[in-house]
Amino acid sequence: MAEKPIARPTDPRGKPEAAAAAAKSDPKARPDPKARPDAKGKAETKAKSAGRPDFATIGGLALALLGIVGGLMMEGGKLTQIMQITAGMIVLGGTFGAVMITTPLPLLFAAVKKLPLVLWDRAVSNGHIVEEILSYATRARKNGIVSLEADVEQIADPFLQKALSLAVDGTDLQDLRRMMDLELHLEEQRGEAEARVFEAAGGYSPTIGIIGAVLGLIQVMQHLENIDEVGRGIAVAFVATVYGVGAANIILLPAANKLKARLQDSIRTKEMMLEGVCSIAEGLNPKLIRSKLEAYLRQELEADAKKKKSEKPAKGSAPAATAKGSGAAPAKGAATAPVGAARPAPAATR
Numbered sequence: 001m002a003e004k005p006i007a008r009p010t011d012p013r014g015k016p017e018a019a020a021a022a023a024k025s026d027p028k029a030r031p032d033p034k035a036r037p038d039a040k041g042k043a044e045t046k047a048k049s050a051g052r053p054d055f056a057t058i059g060g061l062a063l064a065l066l067g068i069v070g071g072l073m074m075e076g077g078k079l080t081q082i083m084q085i086t087a088g089m090i091v092l093g094g095t096f097g098a099v100m101i102t103t104p105l106p107l108l109f110a111a112v113k114k115l116p117l118v119l120w121d122r123a124v125s126n127g128h129i130v131e132e133i134l135s136y137a138t139r140a141r142k143n144g145i146v147s148l149e150a151d152v153e154q155i156a157d158p159f160l161q162k163a164l165s166l167a168v169d170g171t172d173l174q175d176l177r178r179m180m181d182l183e184l185h186l187e188e189q190r191g192e193a194e195a196r197v198f199e200a201a202g203g204y205s206p207t208i209g210i211i212g213a214v215l216g217l218i219q220v221m222q223h224l225e226n227i228d229e230v231g232r233g234i235a236v237a238f239v240a241t242v243y244g245v246g247a248a249n250i251i252l253l254p255a256a257n258k259l260k261a262r263l264q265d266s267i268r269t270k271e272m273m274l275e276g277v278c279s280i281a282e283g284l285n286p287k288l289i290r291s292k293l294e295a296y297l298r299q300e301l302e303a304d305a306k307k308k309k310s311e312k313p314a315k316g317s318a319p320a321a322t323a324k325g326s327g328a329a330p331a332k333g334a335a336t337a338p339v340g341a342a343r344p345a346p347a348a349t350r
Helices: 017-025 039-048 055-074 085-102 105-113 126-143 145-152 158-168 173-221 227-237 239-282 286-325 328-342 344-349
Strands: none
Touching: 055 239, 085 105, 085 173, 085 239, 105 173, 126 145, 126 158, 126 239, 126 286, 145 158, 158 173, 158 239, 173 227, 173 239, 227 239, 239 286
16 A cells, blocks of 8 residues: 655645745844834834924915014004003913813813924825735735734834724724724814814904903003093004904914814824725725725825826927927928929930
């Protein structure tokens, strides 16, 4: 009887044990124990998620101040006429005091911490996030979703890290969606509450400005014997109203709306992450996942398409201009001239 071949044990990835031993013996093939997996990818994620100044906010604030101060100067006014320390104290102190009465301190501190988001855009590129999710989807489709366990700790975004960790742990898809949707809902509530702090300040500020104007008028009315100072005192009294209305409509209310816009962008990005992780858990093809997630990238794709269209005419017009300027027309004329000159020759022969 022929002896049955003895099956060789294989490593968990399905390779023969000898190949695994050879890989261990090769010093180049052995991974560095100090190196973290996907460290480069995490560094790229942090680099791409780095913020940049919001030029819309900075430019809008500068334009508003320039328009107001420029209009004052064109009317013959002076900058010193609207620079009153007492009016600023009344408006700022009264407004922030009213906000502190209205808002719990933890929420107030959280809202103040969000102020840099008004001037600084820390939004991550959605295109980069989609590529990261697709890399996880490709790896999970080849080696199984459990193979992503080593990559979970290297994910920079906490929301994506938590969602993918739950998927790797085998959490039911409906439970996963329910848990992450709850987190999104709570985050949206917190963001809206923080934005309402600035809306409340924008509502109080004009009223406090009117109070400052009334206080100034009270001081003016006590010195009616000097009629020359009455008009000047009234003008100074209304500076508090300018401060109150200006702070509300140039700083506080726009800041609240900007924070709401930032919140909506963040929620939309996390919804895209959740959709991608659920698609990975379902085992969908990476091409289908890309088609699904491209719905969140419509604005970026349209911007890229406009850039490509604007670049194509510039690239295509240069060769055409070069061809016309290089004497292509004379070459055509030179080709037709011998033909015209050769036609009378047969007639003369005849």
